[in-house]
Amino acid sequence: MDKESLQLIELEMAVLVRRLTTIASKKTNGNLDRAAYLLLHQLSIKGTAGVKTLAFELQLDISTVSRQAAALEQKGYVSKSPNPLDLRAYFYQITESGKKEWMKYKQARLDKISELLSEWSDEERKNFGQLLKKFNDEIKGKI
Structure with missing residues (x-):
């Protein structure tokens, strides 16, 4: 597996989880x-x-x-x-x-x-x- 792609995926997944947590914490969905x-x-x-x-x-x-x-x-x-x-x-x-x-x-x-x-x-x-x-x-x- 391409190490650069793997590192990009790992980082972007961590960023995604952080941002989703931030969105969810705003409790705008009821x-x-x-x-x-x-x-x-x-x-x-x-x-x-x-x-x-x-x-x-x-x-x-x-x-x-x-x-x-x-x-x-x-x-x-x-x-x-x-x-x-x-x-x-x-x-x-x-x-x-x-x-x-x-x-x-x-x-x-x-x-x-x-x-x-x-x-x-x-x-x-x-x-x-x-x-x-x-x-x-x-x-x-x-x-």
């Missing part, structure tokens, strides 16, 4: 943080799920997902129902309020990304999205 957004996204796209499934899909430990789901339940963004096969476990589903908040947060993110990439060509945006997905898939496969 009442959700990234963790809540991803959990609501998972429930919205995949439907009702248990903590173990959510933990696996989000690559988090069960206790972290349980805490996040409990916080979202307190806000009324998810509801839980007992698992009929194991009454100690629960299934979570996104509520209408949760869907609205998730969509609001998602739209704010899309607006910000659109603004940031406004001078990029459609091809550049498409390639960037595909490369980000490829990179994230590579990371997921190594964790």
